[in-house]
Amino acid sequence: MPESEQKQEQELAEVQRAHWQQTYGEHPGMYGEEPSEPAVHAASLFHAAGARDVLELGAGHGRDALYFAREGFSVTATDFSPVGLDQLREAAVAHAVAGRVTTAVHDVRESLPLADASVDAVFAHMLLCMALSTKEIHALVDEVRRVLRPGGVFMYTVRHTGDAHYQVGTGHGDDIWEHGGFAVHFFPRPLVDDLAKGWRLEEVTAFEEGGLPRRLWRITQTLPR
Template identity: 45%
Template structure:
């Protein structure tokens, strides 16, 4: 199983190169909603995990936030950096290549909020996700917000394709980790759960949880 999970990095790298606008240029609905919450909360500096091709990254920057984006694809980081330059947003966007299974390369309490769209449902084991959640908590300021989206076990693809351990299934070369409400609770250690909302996205449609947490 570990080899299959590790191979996802090169698969995403190849996909981003072949499909430079795979997810389109418009921001996701969770990003738009998160930006409204961030504005009400007085958020300034945001950490985005798994920013991909940058549609949400650039939206946050354009809305006036300073954003640090991480992705483990070199091509994605290079593309977002160039898009930010073209949009005159370079002062608001920093993109860095990083594997989030390793410690986050930031000091404690460096960010007001952390955001990720579909990063938590990538090919990551539960223990790796627990480590990541603890790292996010470390780099958030007191009372900082942590918002993430994941596909859940009510999704049409759950239980189909190649089983890759735990609640992970591979379809069309992509491994997805599907979440139950219990898993959301397990990963909320050290946080207060502000909301677990349901959302549909895309053509299947994909069925998501939007999880909103506050650091305790």
């Protein structure tokens, strides 16, 4: 990658990190306490697969991580916002699930802070469609594969190119568009298929969320045994 492009990616990442820090600080618990619909669906899949240890990427202030803990899973919740994770830990104490929740400040552009084959399931709601390049997304999915045990389940959601905000606002290349201060990598379907190579692709389900509404895919893929 040319040095100028690499610098632009790093600058965008820093701006987005600062933006999320400020957002969580100004709007604590901004998504409420109820779990997202994808998390409820994921919990049923994880239970059916016999999962015990769940990794959530981009947990934010923790509404889904707390739900997984209440469902009886041991949860490792990561996010690049210390402010969001502080709120998650406080809520875990309030919900009496602190013993089942571990947090780690982590940027998904770096290797995951877990050992090989150490978790049964991974969940990421709209994390892969943040301001990540296609190369960074592939590297992240490779890391997910590394930390999952054979037969493990990876469920993620992403906004896609059919979303109303696709090609709206400031374009950063690589299908990344910034609108209202938030940068989103809108997924084309071929990217979903590329990320599933070497996995068993279980589902690609379209759904909508929020008042716009945001248009997303829910993707579930399983690591072969």
